[in-house]
Amino acid sequence: xxxxxxxxxxxxxxxxxxxxxxxxxxxxxxxxxxxxxxxxxxxxxxxxxxxxxxxxxxxxxxxxxxxxxxxxxxxxxxxxxxxxxxxxxxxxxxxxxxxxxxxxxxxxxxxxxxx
Amino acid sequence: xxxxxxxxxxxxxxxxxxxxxxxxxxxxxxxxxxxxxxxxxxxxxxxxxxxxxxxxxxxxxxxxxxxxxxxxxxxxxxxxxxxxxxxxxxxxxxxxxxxxxxxxxxxxxxxxxxxxxxxxxxxxxxxxxxxxxxxxxxxxxxxxxxxxxxxxxxxxxxxxxxxxxxxxxxxxxxxxxxxxxxxxxxxxxxxxxxxxxxxxxxxxxxxxxxxxxxxxxxxxxxxxxxxxxxxxxxxxxxxxxxxxxxxxxxxxxxxxxxxxxxxxxxxxxxxxxxxxxxxxxxxxxxxxxxxxxxxxxxxxxxxxxxxxxxxxxxxxxxxxxxxxxxxxxxxxxxxxxxxxxxxxxxxxxxxxxxxxxxxxxxxxxxxxxxxxxxxxxxxxxxxxxxxxxxxxxxxxxxxxxxxxxxxxxxxxxxxxxxxxxxxxxxxxxxxxxxxxxxxxxxxxxxxxxxxxxxxxxxxxxxxxxxxxxxxxxxxxxxxxxxxxxxxxxxxxxxxxxxxxxxxxxxxxxxxxxxxxxxxxxxxxxxxxxxxxxxxxxxxxxxxxxxxxxxxxxxxxxxxxxxxxxxxxxxxxxxxxxxxxxxxxxxxxxxxxxxxxxxxxxxxxxxxxxxxxxxxxxxxxxxxxxxxxxxxxxxxxxxxxxxxxxxxxxxxxxxxxxxxxxxxxxxxxxxxxxxxxxxxxxxxxxxxxxxxxxxxxxxxxxxxxxxxxxxxxxxxxxxxxxxxxxxxxxxxxxxxxxxxxxxxxxxxxxxxxxxxx
Numbered sequence: 001x002x003x004x005x006x007x008x009x010x011x012x013x014x015x016x017x018x019x020x021x022x023x024x025x026x027x028x029x030x031x032x033x034x035x036x037x038x039x040x041x042x043x044x045x046x047x048x049x050x051x052x053x054x055x056x057x058x059x060x061x062x063x064x065x066x067x068x069x070x071x072x073x074x075x076x077x078x079x080x081x082x083x084x085x086x087x088x089x090x091x092x093x094x095x096x097x098x099x100x101x102x103x104x105x106x107x108x109x110x111x112x113x114x115x
Numbered sequence: 116x117x118x119x120x121x122x123x124x125x126x127x128x129x130x131x132x133x134x135x136x137x138x139x140x141x142x143x144x145x146x147x148x149x150x151x152x153x154x155x156x157x158x159x160x161x162x163x164x165x166x167x168x169x170x171x172x173x174x175x176x177x178x179x180x181x182x183x184x185x186x187x188x189x190x191x192x193x194x195x196x197x198x199x200x201x202x203x204x205x206x207x208x209x210x211x212x213x214x215x216x217x218x219x220x221x222x223x224x225x226x227x228x229x230x231x232x233x234x235x236x237x238x239x240x241x242x243x244x245x246x247x248x249x250x251x252x253x254x255x256x257x258x259x260x261x262x263x264x265x266x267x268x269x270x271x272x273x274x275x276x277x278x279x280x281x282x283x284x285x286x287x288x289x290x291x292x293x294x295x296x297x298x299x300x301x302x303x304x305x306x307x308x309x310x311x312x313x314x315x316x317x318x319x320x321x322x323x324x325x326x327x328x329x330x331x332x333x334x335x336x337x338x339x340x341x342x343x344x345x346x347x348x349x350x351x352x353x354x355x356x357x358x359x360x361x362x363x364x365x366x367x368x369x370x371x372x373x374x375x376x377x378x379x380x381x382x383x384x385x386x387x388x389x390x391x392x393x394x395x396x397x398x399x400x401x402x403x404x405x406x407x408x409x410x411x412x413x414x415x416x417x418x419x420x421x422x423x424x425x426x427x428x429x430x431x432x433x434x435x436x437x438x439x440x441x442x443x444x445x446x447x448x449x450x451x452x453x454x455x456x457x458x459x460x461x462x463x464x465x466x467x468x469x470x471x472x473x474x475x476x477x478x479x480x481x482x483x484x485x486x487x488x489x490x491x492x493x494x495x496x497x498x499x500x501x502x503x504x505x506x507x508x509x510x511x512x513x514x515x516x517x518x519x520x521x522x523x524x525x526x527x528x529x530x531x532x533x534x535x536x537x538x539x540x541x542x543x544x545x546x547x548x549x550x551x552x553x554x555x556x557x558x559x560x561x562x563x564x565x566x567x568x569x570x571x572x573x574x575x576x577x578x579x580x581x582x583x584x585x586x587x588x589x590x591x592x593x594x595x596x597x598x599x600x601x602x603x604x605x606x607x608x609x610x611x612x613x614x615x616x617x618x619x620x621x622x623x624x625x626x627x628x629x630x631x632x633x634x635x636x637x638x639x640x641x642x643x644x645x646x647x648x649x650x651x652x653x654x655x656x657x658x659x660x661x662x663x664x665x666x667x668x669x670x671x672x673x674x675x676x677x678x679x680x681x682x683x684x685x686x687x688x689x690x691x692x693x694x695x696x697x698x699x700x701x702x703x704x705x706x707x708x709x710x711x712x713x714x715x716x717x718x719x720x721x722x723x724x725x726x727x728x729x730x731x732x733x734x735x736x737x738x739x740x741x742x743x744x745x746x747x748x749x750x751x752x753x754x755x756x757x758x759x760x761x762x763x764x765x766x767x768x769x770x771x772x773x774x775x776x777x778x779x780x781x782x783x784x785x786x787x788x789x790x791x792x793x794x795x796x797x798x799x800x801x802x803x804x805x806x807x808x809x810x811x812x813x814x815x816x817x818x819x820x821x822x823x824x825x826x827x828x829x830x831x832x833x834x835x836x837x838x839x840x841x842x843x844x845x846x847x848x849x850x851x852x853x854x855x856x857x858x859x860x861x862x863x864x865x866x867x868x869x870x871x
Contacts (some may be wrong), residue, residue, distance in 0.1 A: 034516075037516065037517065037518055037560075037562045038516050038517045039565045040517055040562060040563045040564050040565040040586070041562070042562040042563065049620070113264070
């Protein structure tokens with residue numbers, strides 16, 4: 001027995017896939033194909049592949065946004081002394097990225113250089 | 116007592132000669148009050164008492180200790196070293212066993228001297244260099260484990276400085292034959308390293324096997340005893356397992372003497388290797404036999420007596436002849452492996468085999484094979500394995516990017532199926548044809564693994580491909596639909612190799628988890644686990660009758676496993692590097708193995724003896740293949756050559772019965788087996804060159820070469836001398852050879868990837 005909510009989810013997916021026909025995600029299709037093959041996933045439907053690329057794009061953008069938030073917090077914390085106007089450009093640091101990725105369960109913390 | 120102790124590492128020697136109160140410490144962490152060397156000789160009695168005192172103290176027997184201490188002031192006890200040693204159980208290898216060793220081999224002059232190892236090993240090496248050439252090889256082989264254990268002992272006592280010095284002075288001697296181990300040992304610098312490192316633990320926990328002549332062994336013992344090198348004696352006693360062979364120069368090279376660490380003692384190995392095995396050929400299924408005869412007779416008895424009819428009658432004759440030859444050596448139907456009932460494929464395969472037999476080229480030392488070499492270009496170092504189907508219609512390659520690529524060697528399009536198949540609508544071959552893809556390329560890419568593909572095999576009927584990968588799974592692919600049919604999970608670590616059984620249906624995998632497993636195509640979980648290797652299993656192959664599986668491993672041994680029982684029945688030791696490939700001759704009696712040490716060893720499966728060692732390759736050997744008669748062996752290697760070798764099959768080599776009856780008439784064949792085994796032993800004694808046949812020794816170098824070699828020490832000159840058995844070398848253009856096979860018609864096929 002298929003429940004009503006499952007039917008609804010299927011309908012949503014079908015409608016979403018129709019939209020995938022016209023939208024090409026930022027990640028190039030060749031790159032998506034390469035990584036999907038390396039992971040053992042074979043699919044002839046271009047829209048599914050685009051859906052997966054879109055999900056990846058969202059993940060990357062989420063991580064980047066979180067890292068940016070961490071960077072802002074650090075800036076707020078050390079607001080007083082070392083700030084000149086031209087330092088306003090924000091750069092992605094490994095510290096911010098490590099903290100952001102830790103939230104998603106990816107641990108890239110390495111031991112310090114000097115230990 | 117403590118105020119008399121001095122740190123060994125500081126080298127301070129406390130002069131307390133004759134004092135009953137100072138107890139030299141047996142404990143490796145502790146201190147030792149070293150006596151001045153001069154006064155040490157007199158009163159060996161006192162030494163014994165001191166050692167016993169310390170033992171009692173370590174065990175916590177206070178009453179006994181105090182009693183002995185008070186009594187020891189009186190001179191009365193006449194216990195000898197031997198008596199004391201007998202009081203303790205002798206032969207377990209462990210920390211407590213060091214106590215009888217200490218008592219037996221106690222030498223005050225070496226105790227307090229941190230340079231003891233350095234000096235005694237140096238003297239040992241000098242002595243070996245000056246001894247007779249006849250014994251040099253085995254003595255060098257024996258000095259290697261002594262070196263390793265001395266180095267580890269120095270580290271365990273905390274003498275890292277001395278250890279590094281020791282390694283620097285004497286390590287280069289052993290790099291030639293044991294380079295990898297020396298490299299690992301150099302990285303160990305503290306006691307904690309030694310305790311944690313897997314290699315050092317392997318050496319400490321297992322005895323190292325060495326084969327020596329009795330004279331050589333006695334020379335060594337006499338040397339060590341005369342000069343009182345008790346530390347070395349202790350090492351030899353505790354860590355070496357020396358097997359003496361009678362006869363003159365039984366040991367012709369260092370590689371021959373070196374048995375290595377097998378997890379068994381030599382006597383255990385010999386006993387182990389005398390288990391019964393059944394090496395007979397597969398019995399012909401009566402259904403298949405009847406069908407083949409019926410088909411061939413149908414063809415032969417046709418009205419129009421054309422070429423096919425004539426061929427069919429000739430095939431009938433060949434069939435009868437083959438059946439007659441195999442009748443003697445075939446297993447009984449009960450002994451053979453259980454297989455699913457035969458289908459048309461087996462009948463067609465049998466007829467194809469008969470045709471191939473008639474057209475087979477007879478190969479031998481005089482008639483060398485033709486080799487068809489397939490070179491893959493533009494693989495950019497990602498090709499990991501390759502194989503060809505038995506009928507040479509398909510070639511498959513596994514890549515580190517997790518896919519398998521299949522090419523049609525006849526340039527036919529490889530057409531899969533379109534959409535889903537409704538079995539109800541398929542009634543004939545045209546229907547099947549109609550639902551296939553209309554057109555396709557002559558190559559296909561199979562995606563499914565999520566890690567690099569390390570091993571491939573195609574079944575005998577070219578219907579299935581099996582692949583194993585770094586992602587711990589093995590996958591079965593259908594070569595009709597070109598899709599993944601089954602995924603087999605069970606290993607916990609990357610799977611290095613996979614092989615189909617010659618009759619199909621079963622396959623075996625070899626993995627990093629030190630096991631090989633047997634699977635059948637219709638069960639998702641393994642049927643048997645073959646556990647016993649001490650390091651990861653690199654390669655696996657089936658015996659032609661499918662009852663046995665041969666595995667080669669990084670622990671330098673090759674093992675033969677009984678598939679039905681899951682037990683190991685033979686252990687073949689002798690390689691000095693990890694074994695990367697094995698091959699069994701089509702008649703099932705001879706096995707060849709090769710790997711990192713660039714030599715190929717040929718073994719007799721029945722007796723477990725090494726028949727031959729073939730040298731000549733200058734790079735690791737990746738693949739081996741026998742000719743159909745079993746008289747020629749082909750090998751492909753990373754040195755970009757394919758070489759062919761002559762396999763001399765002397766009748767004395769294989770004394771083991773080929774077919775062992777396991778029923779009521781077992782009683783008659785058991786005495787036969789017992790009778791032949793002593794014969795096999797006598798062969799070894801009577802001909803000292805039993806295992807390494809003398810005609811195969813490398814040609815002697817010229818005298819100038821020999822002098823240069825001796826001057827440099829026999830270790831230093833490592834130039835590969837080629838065996839006499841080497842018939843021909845085929846060189847490729849920058850293409851290491853990955854895979855070799857011989858077809859039923861004795862055509863050799865090699866596959867390599869062009870590497871710039």
